[in-house]
Structure formats: structure tokens, C-alpha cells
Amino acid sequence: MADKPSVIRETDNEARELAKSLLREARFAAIGVLDPETGFPAVSRIILTTSDDGVPFILASTLAAHTQAILKDPRCSLLVGEPQDKGDPLVHPRMTVPCIAEKVAKDSDAHGRLRERFLTTHPKAKLYIDFGDFGFYRLVPQGAALNGGFGKAFLLTPADILG
């Protein structure tokens, strides 16, 4: 396979910076989970932000299908980098981030910090953030596939996109 041209570019600092900014600036994203009943990959929309260590986290209700799914199987992925204009959606940079979901205990020190951070980014969440069925889930990146537009594909490590 040595003569097969690779479509993956060698990771450079420009790719790392783009990846970090896509993740940190994302206010909403698509999340992919495994449907517990059918095994299908299911995609829905969530709002998110990142914590101090760069790890994304979401506020989610146990009434939501994606929450039930990650409680059953923590393997999930994020698609970040949303086109906010009418331009070509395949030119807009985006990144797929496979993650392992971890529930944040409500009585933990981390919970208070995440709550404050989340409200800074999503002030409207104040209306429901303390409801009993809502909680925080850290989505710990296992790697990333960055697509910076045609011919600009990179496979990144967690270290490339965090910190």
C-alpha cells in the first residue's frame, strides 16, 4: 500500500491551532451516540462548552435520548465547526471528535466550576440548569479527525487538541 497516495496530511501547528479553536469556540454541536435499542448511530444537537483543561462538556437531561444512550454506552462523538453563513458547507472547517462520556457527580467540586463556566457561555441555561433531571457529562476526546476543507484532512491525538 506504500504507493497509495494518502489523503491525510502530516499534523502541523496550524492544524493543531485550528482544531483547538474549533473545539473551544463551539457553542453547539452534533453528538453521535449508539441507540441502546437498535444499535444505530443516532445524531442530535447539544449545547456545550469546554472546561479549563480543554475537555468539552454538555448539560443534558436524562429525559433526552442521547443521555440515555451515553449512560448505557459512553462511546460517542462530536461534530464541531458549524457553518454560520450561506457559503459552501464543505469548505467550512469541521472536526469529528470521538469521546468517552463521563457523568459529573453533582456533589463534586468539579460540578460547581462547570456550572459557573457553563452559565458564562450559555446564560439562558439558567432556566433549567438546576432541574433534577439535568446533569453535566464530560466528553473526553480519544482523538480527532480535522477537515479544514478540500484536501486538508488531519488525524489528531488528544494532546493535539487539548491543553
Place this chain on the structure above:
Amino acid sequence: MADKPSVIRETDNEARELAKSLLREARFAAIGVLDPETGFPAVSRIILTTSDDGVPFILASTLAAHTQAILKDPRCSLLVGEPQDKGDPLVHPRMTVPCIAEKVAKDSDAHGRLRERFLTTHPKAKLYIDFGDFGFYRLVPQGAALNGGFGKAFLLTPADILG
């Protein structure tokens, strides 16, 4: 569980119409597939349109990870309904559509019709639509979860969103 309040509303024509318009007007979407190597649900961005029967279809390269995934396991899902403004992303209607992917044979009558239809919606695809590694895949809906905003959730059948 009879006394547990359901968060799913009864399907009405307003929901069906919203669902059909979300699917038919989608020019790009997030697709969730099963990663053949890891089993993770992976989400990426694709451009799409619908055929005469309302079934969505995509133009995809065999070099793309999502194409390799659906060729291995045709179970996938679409998230349609993209916010195109700076408003609250959780207020914007969106819909998750679990689908079975079917490759369209290049020598079939359907191929020519889909090619014409795709170019009408995505004229820029003319640059690569005939490349050898590109092909059409029909994503046949198995149902749909419509979220019209807070408290407006519906579970729909294929008949509700097609035709």
C-alpha cells in the same frame, strides 16, 4: 409507568409538514455512522438533497471515512435542521433520521436522474461528481425523531416524512 408523563407529543399534520420541510430543504447535514474499526458512532458533515420520493441521498467519495463505514454497515442517521443565525440553537427545529444506506449503481436509470437532481441543488458538485471514487447513496429513512423546540418532540414513521 402509566403515570410517567410522556415527553413525546401525538403526531399531527403540523409535525408532519415541519418534518418534511426540514428534510427537503436540507442542503447539508450531519451524518452518523458506525466506525468500522472502533465501533464508535462517528459524525461528519455531508451535502445532500432528496429524490422525487422524498428519500434523501448523498454524493460521497469512497476515500471518505463515512463512505467506508456505510459500505461495511449501512445503518446510519442524519441530523437535519441547521441553525443559520446566531439565535438559540436549541430553539431551532431539527430532526434525527435513522436510515439504511443503499449504493446507487452507476449504470442504473436512477443514477442519471439523481445526478441531474443533485446538480440542480449543488451546482458546485459539477467539479467532482463524475470522479471515479464518487457515487450516490440513498439513505432510506426508518423513522424520525423531530424536535421542534422545547417540549415539542415527536416520533414519526417513514410515511410521515416521505411522499
